[in-house]
Amino acid sequence: MTTLDIPDAYAPHHECISTSTSITETAVDPEETVEPSVPKDFPTTIPPQHDSCTLVLCFDGTGDQFHADNSNIVQLCSLLRKDDRSQQMVYYQAGIGTYTPTQIPGLLTLKVYKTIDLMIVCSLDVHIMDGYQFLMQNYHAGDRICIFGFSRGVYTARSLAGMIHKVGLLAPDNWQQIPFAYKMYTRKDPVGWNQSKAFKKAFCMDVPIEFIGVWDTIDSVGLIPKQLPFTVSNTIIRTFHHTVSLDEHRAKFKANLWHWMMHREMELAMESGIEWHPDNGRSTDVEEVWFAGCHCDVGGGSMKNSMRYSLARITLQWMIRECFKVETGIMFDSDHLREIGIDPATLYPSVKPRPQALSVRSAMIQNEPKNKPLFKRILSTFWRHPLTLPDAPDKHQTLAPEAPSVSMNDEQCLPIGTEEEEELRNALSPIYDQLKRSKFWWILELLPIEFIQQMVNDKWVRVSCINLGRPREIPNSSSRVKVHRSVRMRMEAVHEHNIGNKYEPKAHFKNPIWIDDD
DSSP states (O other): OOEEOOOOTTSOOOOEEOSSOBOOTTSOOGGGOOOOOOOTTOOSEESOOOSSOEEEEEEOOTTOSSSSSOBHHHHHHHHBOOSOTTTEEEEEEOOTTOOOOTTOOSHHHHHHHHHHHHHHOTTHHHHHHHHHHHHHHHOOTTOEEEEEEETHHHHHHHHHHHHHHHHOEEOTTOTTHHHHHHHHHHOOSHHHHHHHHHHHHHHEEOOOBOEEEEEOOBSOSSSSOOOOTTSSOOTTBSEEEEEEESSOOOGGGOBOOOOOOOHHHHHHHHHTTOOOOTTTOSOOEEEEEEESSOHHHHHBOSSOTTOOOOHHHHHHHHHHHHHHHTTOOOOEEHHHHHHTTOOGGGTSSSOOOOOOOOOOTTOEEOOOOOOOOHHHHHHTSSOSSOOOOOOOOOTTOOSOTTSOBOOTTTGGGSOOOOHHHHHHHHHTSOOOOHHHHOGGGHHHHTSEEEEEEEOTTSOEEEEEEEOTTOOOOOTTTTSOOEEEHHHHHHHHSEETTEEEEEOOOSSOOSSOEEETOO
16 A cells, blocks of 8 residues: 555645555556656746736635635635735635625524525625725735636626726725715716716726636626626726636526627717726737536536546636736746646746647546435525535546546545646546536526527627527637637547447537647
């Protein structure tokens, strides 16, 4: 028996003892595993320093907070440098449905409030204003603002950027002005636009947004669709990068992609003098890439933290690489990057091209774990975090025939391989389809659901339809849609207990641009 000191990809560094790992002939002996060649003087933080401070704001998804199955927002926070406020400050906000407003007294009343918040998003204004308050107190001229979000947390992130665009950023300590600024931001009539211009001139300053990185934005923001100013597009955002799910198909989880501003909103903005920040000098760099998996497979949170391999790891790694490609200045801990399978030397001092993806060969897609008990599924119908109960491992699950054959309890004890080996294992991880795992979601599939849709003439209309589990529609799906190469890897593999069945994404596309095929 060999004791391996291997860092778990989603948990703190710990020591694992493998008791059931059988090594095949093609497996690599853990003791012979070659670590990536990193110079001895390689910095512990990359980039090591910069002239300004980076303000990183992270908004989690509905019902998400630090938990046994963390989202990519929590994972991202764990990778960031936090020990020098002059270089970088990190703000994390738990998701809608987890907040504890001070004006809500009593435990029972609070629980009722949180449940209602999960369903109709009654605390969106509080989430936006709290993020605004953080920036108001900490921003200095020249600082870089980078915002991340998942699910409904993306709408919070976009709304915060929209509020900064329309009314500007208040000077520090103007606490009483924040609710008034938010009220003006939400007004979409000519009076509201003119008041916003006057308010910005009197109290605020123009501030650019360096980077917004988001995981699977959804259209659902409560029972009644909402659209706040500058949430579909925003010219003060210099870079907007978005990972989108190919396989999510619930009625309330339609993808909310980047759209160009409708003419009427643009006219009102121009008439009131609200334009993009003069230091921007260019239109927003928009990159939206489609990935395999459902909503929480893309944004994280579908698997326990102890599970090393998941589809969400691919989107997390991609987003981190994009942060370095566009030179956001966000500072990462080098050791923590290694723990999630990224060699920091491939990111700094310059981003190196990705090697060719590994061939799938006879590797197989892992089966989706067995469903939870009925009562647990009932509790998780409208709450993504059910009660934490241990899931029995599937003894028949395998990762890949050419890799060590291990049970799911032992996979965190495997030595970390190359990024391409880790990518293959992640690409073949299970998809967690909530319409299969929790049939109660079908109640919404059978009801007419209203959502907002942008037409060809740029007008936004309210559309009502019965979804019936229909997949997402990719706009202009025949014109070079950007799809990550891990999707192609998964499409080439077969399911382990259904050899003749290959993966086919639910959302259809033709002639894609395969991303990360450097």
